[in-house]
Amino acid sequence: MNYTDIYKQKSILRKEVNNKGLVKFILLLVVLCVIGASLYVFRGRIKQTFNPISIVSNVAAANLKETDGRINILVLGSDKRDVGAEQGRATLTDTILVASIGTTENDVVLISLPRDLWVSDYQTKINAVYAYKGIDGLKEQIEKVMGIPIHYHILVTFNLFEQAIEVLNGIEVNVENAFVDNFYPIEGKENDTCGKNEEEIKKLGDKISEYDFPCRFERVEFKSGLQKMDGKTALKYARSRHGDNDENTDFARAKRQQKVISAIKDKIFSLETVLSPAKIKGLYDAYAQNVDTNIDFQTLENFYMLSQKLDLSKIESIVLDDRSDANSGGLLYHPVDSTLYGGAYVLIPQTGDFSQIHAYVQKYLFGDK
Numbered sequence: 600m601n602y603t604d605i606y607k608q609k610s611i612l613r614k615e616v617n618n619k620g621l622v623k624f625i626l627l628l629v630v631l632c633v634i635g636a637s638l639y640v641f642r643g644r645i646k647q648t649f650n651p652i653s654i655v656s657n658v659a660a661a662n663l664k665e666t667d668g669r670i671n672i673l674v675l676g677s678d679k680r681d682v683g684a685e686q687g688r689a690t691l692t693d694t695i696l697v698a699s700i701g702t703t704e705n706d707v708v709l710i711s712l713p714r715d716l717w718v719s720d721y722q723t724k725i726n727a728v729y730a731y732k733g734i735d736g737l738k739e740q741i742e743k744v745m746g747i748p749i750h751y752h753i754l755v756t757f758n759l760f761e762q763a764i765e766v767l768n769g770i771e772v773n774v775e776n777a778f779v780d781n782f783y784p785i786e787g788k789e790n791d792t793c794g795k796n797e798e799e800i801k802k803l804g805d806k807i808s809e810y811d812f813p814c815r816f817e818r819v820e821f822k823s824g825l826q827k828m829d830g831k832t833a834l835k836y837a838r839s840r841h842g843d844n845d846e847n848t849d850f851a852r853a854k855r856q857q858k859v860i861s862a863i864k865d866k867i868f869s870l871e872t873v874l875s876p877a878k879i880k881g882l883y884d885a886y887a888q889n890v891d892t893n894i895d896f897q898t899l900e901n902f903y904m905l906s907q908k909l910d911l912s913k914i915e916s917i918v919l920d921d922r923s924d925a926n927s928g929g930l931l932y933h934p935v936d937s938t939l940y941g942g943a944y945v946l947i948p949q950t951g952d953f954s955q956i957h958a959y960v961q962k963y964l965f966g967d968k
Contacts, residue, residue: 663702663901664750669964670700673741673752675729692726692737692754697745699964705908708915708963712744716919716931717945724945729754734891746957747964751894759889760837761830763863766881767872769827770862776851777823778842782809782816783835791815809841833859853918917963919956921946930955 663670676694695712714726718740721731725744728737738749764770792800793814803811819835821842828836837859841847846855872878894902923929931946948956 663898663905665702666748666750667965668701668703669747670702670751671747671749672698672700673738673749674698675737675752675754677729677754677756692729693757695725695741697741697747697749699747700905700909701964702905705910706915707909708917710745710917710919710960710963712741712919713931713946715944715946716744717940717947718744722941724943744953744956745960746953747960751898752892753894754891756889757834757838759885761834762885762889763882764828764830764833766878766885767863767866768878769829770833770859770866771825771827772833772836772858772862773825774821774823774836775854775858776844776846777821778839778844778846779818779820780835780839780842780846781818782841783819783839785815785817788815828859833862849920850922915963917960919959925949925955928959930959 674694674696675692677692691714693714695714697710697712699708699710701707712725714724716725717723718725718728720740720743721728721736723731725737725740728740732739734752734754738752742749791812791814793812795811800807809816819839821836837856838852839846839855840852842851845851866872867882872882917928919928919930921929921931921933930949932949933944933946934940937943937945
């Protein structure tokens with residue numbers, strides 16, 4: 600069964616696909632929003648959830664929006680700052696992901712979109728659409744890009760990430776590759792002149808680099824092996840972009856984020872957390888302070904019931920990019936001439952429209968995986 604293509608293109612190119620295996624950092628936020636909050640609100644039902652008969656009956660009674668047996672949730676990670684020079688600036692969506700849950704197959708498919716994807720409707724990157732048109736405008740664009748309806752949305756700030764790990768009293772992460780990042784940005788110092796006057800800055804022209812403003816950055820280092828991380832440390836590990844030892848790519852970053860997500864998930868589902876009212880309340884408080892969503896508490900309860908049927912260890916992941924082959928998500932490319940895009944680094948579809956992406960997504964949602 601397939602969706603009726605709500606933005607039908609003239610032709611659809613269908614290709615076989617393989618699971619890419621990269622789970623975005625934003626899965627953490629899905630777990631915290633849906634599981635952490637619902638554990639607090641419905642903590643009196645925790646024992647009941649371990650009863651198989653209760654699970655089946657509760658899920659059967661769940662009343663959730665869906666289309667063709669799938670519930671699609673747009674999950675956004677916001678890079679909005681709370682302090683310093685960044686306070687009050689237009690909010691960009693640093694991470695964009697759609698989590699599609701099958702109500703029949705009980706499967707979960709995560710589809711990650713690159714923030715540099717160009718959208719011609721607004722002549723900007725997709726991560727800036729929220730600032731221009733709000734959540735409804737962004738949802739419309741996501742539907743155009745992917746060819747599927749969006750039923751729910753969750754927008755979270757990175758404060759949730761840090762606060763939740765603090766509530767959990769830290770997490771243990773196995774650092775596979777040691778690395779040093781000399782240019783990790785310091786929050787609040789994004790526009791610090793580092794003592795340079797206006798004339799000195801003008802002389803730099805277009806040749807400005809990280810080396811010209813060292814006070815904006817700090818040095819972070821991670822050694823290999825299993826180690827305990829607090830919220831601030833885990834956030835640096837997950838977001839670092841300029842590490843050595845081949846840790847400066849988006850793909851290495853995604854792999855690190857996957858490790859952090861796994862560590863957080865293990866901690867949330869541990870008896871230490873489930874049986875601690877203080878930690879459950881702390882997760883809920885972090886959720887309430889840092890989440891903007893159209894999922895109300897009744898819907899949240901239904902999601903919690905549904906989650907009991909899902910095997911979160913078996914999650915299919917799609918990452919659209921410009922580096923892989925077409926069968927593995929490489930459906931985008933970076934145009935060498937960026938004149939039409941204001942000189943910005945952007946990604947656009949290989950076929951000139953989103954038809955190939957529509958086919959790729961529907962293959963994962965309804966075809967053989």
